[in-house]
Amino acid sequence: DTEVTQTPKHLVMGMTNKKSLKCEQHMGHRAMYWYKQKAKKPPELMFVYSYEKLSINESVPSRFSPECPNSSLLNLHLHALQPEDSALYLCASSQRRTGELFFGEGSRLTVL
Amino acid sequence: GIQVEQSPPDLILQEGANSTLRCNFSDSVNNLQWFHQNPWGQLINLFYIPSGTKQNGRLSATTVATERYSLLYISSSQTTDSGVYFCAVEQGVRNQGGKLIFGQGTELSVKP
Numbered sequence: 528d529t530e531v532t533q534t535p536k537h538l539v540m541g542m543t544n545k546k547s548l549k550c551e552q553h554m555g556h557r558a559m560y561w562y563k564q565k566a567k568k569p570p571e572l573m574f575v576y577s578y579e580k581l582s583i584n585e586s587v588p589s590r591f592s593p594e595c596p597n598s599s600l601l602n603l604h605l606h607a608l609q610p611e612d613s614a615l616y617l618c619a620s621s622q623r624r625t626g627e628l629f630f631g632e633g634s635r636l637t638v639l
Numbered sequence: 640g641i642q643v644e645q646s647p648p649d650l651i652l653q654e655g656a657n658s659t660l661r662c663n664f665s666d667s668v669n670n671l672q673w674f675h676q677n678p679w680g681q682l683i684n685l686f687y688i689p690s691g692t693k694q695n696g697r698l699s700a701t702t703v704a705t706e707r708y709s710l711l712y713i714s715s716s717q718t719t720d721s722g723v724y725f726c727a728v729e730q731g732v733r734n735q736g737g738k739l740i741f742g743q744g745t746e747l748s749v750k751p
Contacts, residue, residue: 569742619682627687628739630681
């Protein structure tokens with residue numbers, strides 16, 4: 528069982544919709560991440576939050592808006608997405624001491 | 640930035656066979672992890688191994704940091720070992736949420 532929980536597992540949305548992906552961890556980790564993965568490709572880093580502050584933004588378009596309400600929660604707000612944004616979105620958290628990363632099961636997003 | 644190369648890109652094995660997957664990286668790292676991505680997309684943490692050797696059941700890993708490579712050994716392979724194996728490295732400042740860079744992966748198929 529994963530200790531990083533993502534919801535929803537699957538999401539289908541239109542280009543004019545607003546939706547959110549949610550991630551929760553209870554391992555006491557203080558860094559949390561969003562990765563995007565297209566089919567047959569490795570995960571690509573989108574955002575890093577460290578101690579609830581955004582520390583890395585990999586030049587992600589503003590239609591993706593991250594939020595870290597507290598040390599256990601991470602959201603990714605989606606608005607006016609394009610069909611090419613369809614992908615698997617992975618949340619992760621890491622140990623403070625080592626940086627070892629633990630992933631959730633992912634949210635598979637389809638934009639119509 | 641750091642380059643991560645994995646080989647081979649694809650591997651087909653008969654059940655019971657052994658295999659070695661390789662990860663080369665172009666610069667010194669303070670974090671190296673091996674992941675298995677199952678057919679449902681979940682990334683499972685196999686090893687955190689910036690240096691040295693670790694074993695977990697039929698899997699073991701060795702990282703020679705001075706020579707900038709890591710090896711993942713799978714012995715007595717099973718069909719459930721099928722999936723994509725990723726090596727990922729990090730150069731960032733530890734404890735502050737760094738940037739884990741993934742190799743392109745090795746896609747393993749184990750036939751019964």
